[in-house]
Amino acid sequence: MASAFIMIKTVAGKSEDLLAAVRDSEGITEAHIVAGQYDIIAEASGDEVYDVMQSVSTRVRDLDGVADTRTYICLE
16 A cells, blocks of 8 residues: 655635535545645555556646645655
8 A cells, every 4th residue: 555645835815716626536535624835735545556657646636726836745
């Protein structure tokens, strides 16, 4: 099992609208609005690292209002 944390920067004023869409994305197990450099932090999991990266690259990044993402794969 592979997991990762995804930091999501949104277009101004879109965080609340995007939160539900991020939570509903396949492979996302949790998502929360946070204060700081990024607007949403999400946790993703999958059978393989490829599955987690697929969730980010094809599902989260394509959501309208997502400006940038950073993905941190868990090594433990």
